[in-house]
Amino acid sequence: MAKETRVRFAPSPTGPLHMGGVRTALYNYLYAKKRGGKFILRIEDTDSQRFVPGAEEYIIEALEWCGISPNEGIKEGKIAEIADKENPYAPYRQSQRRGIYRKYAEELVDKGFAYYAFDTSSALDKMRKDAEETGETFTYNHSVRESLDNSLTISKEELSRRLDESDHWVIRFKMPIDKIIKMTDLIRGEIEVNSSTLDDKVLWKAADELPTYHLANVVDDRLMEISDVIRGEEWLPSLPLHYMLYEAFGWSDIRPSFAHLSLLLKPDGKGKLSKRDGDRLGFPVFPLEWRAPGGEISSGYREEGYYPDAFINMLALLGWNPGTQQEIFNLNELTEAFSLERVVKSGAKFNPEKAKWFNQEYLRQRDLLSLAEEFKPFLISKGIDKNDEYISSAVSMIKERASFVKEFWSLSDFLFTAPQSYDTAVKAKFWKESTPAILKEISESLKVMENFDKESIEQKISQLIKENGWQTGSVMNCLRLLLVGESKGPGVADIMSLIGREESISRVERGLE
């Protein structure tokens, strides 16, 4: 029987989740759902220095807004801390699992795959600096480990004495020499690395009694029975180390599969998309607005007016494609269509224009009543009180023109309030000496019309134009000018029928003055 698919998203709570992280979470989610498996959230907070308050809550809220909440790791909106049926591997926060890692690190020492090291960080820094000055690079590996301050160079007695007397020591992995490590990546295929090029990574720190990423990650993936690891490309260089760790623990045959996702790149210039790019280039890089403890605010897709479905759809297509021409997918359709085989190997430059286009597509799919409901808060803030039917009609006239609901007001203000000023360019182009008399006549005719619906108005005006031999362009544009104030908007008859006879006539008469 095939093993259950269990994937995890394992962010570090060092700040808000950015859109690259959301994409990684999304691919994990889709992969798990497609295979009827579990999508797990684990918080990797083994760096006690970089913890940012609020980041964890932000991550949970962001995933929820996107509609890709994990089905394991969360209890009542918070990280699960106590094991139960839904969350059998709790706690899901690594700082609360600290007790379990030390014995794994020591197991590796016992088996000869790791060793204790006492070098101080200042001593290591100095060696790095010295090497740099001579144009070399200092690497803590097989070439130097025998000459540094660690358990490979001291006696057993001295070792236990020093272990007891201070906590300024770490456990390092003893990377083997000249071993060809053969790895498989689900997206990139076979990869080979010679172990001699790798260094002796720290696995566990006595100072804070915490593991580093590598140890915690491998141990927890094993303990939580993760079947597939889907993570960012920045982890590809440490894949050989992780392979060696699985081997050292004797877990090679139950090692998860790995897939490394290419990075999201800046729209302009070079390099990966970073937190700064958003506000520099005028688009959000975060799903939700983020208020840093320091007070700095970064914009979010939610607050900018994006629909979560549109955001997710856009993100899914950034580095993956279905192999068909289809571009619009809801979450279920994405789940159905997704496969790691169709994930693109190269990095994707993010394109804000296309993101807007996605939102426009989703906005168009929405029904009038929902859009009217979304528009209401904007109207209320302008002090406007209209019923749902009226707002829906207004929305029906302008929804094709907008990418966001927040654009509705500037697109439809004249449907709610009379113009305050008139565009002089339009006036210069169409306004003639005869215009006031003509508009007066139209206005008088409107007063005595039986029905004031769109068709009747259209008929009446074109009839007048025909009978009197007026110029259509001039008349219609001037009429529009008095109703709207400028050269924009839906058909003149549409506007008049919505705002009503009285308001239409009053705008024309007021404009004539």
Place this chain on the structure above:
RNA sequence: GGUCCGUUCGUCUAACGGUUAGGACUCAAGAUUUUCAUUCUUGCAAUAGGGGUUCGAUUCCCCUACGGACUACCA
């Protein structure tokens, strides 16, 4: 510097050795429209370079160039 990954229109991408190299976004032009927008039609625009392998390479191999990631007691 070293290790690893990558490279098709400006951008996102399709083409699992044989296509006039396709689609989408953007941009431009035209048509429709009383305006703006929508819509429709059309257009601009790409296989990084050089060697192989092959009857035939975007596709397979090698080199070069370029880009990226990593190179912490951070993740």
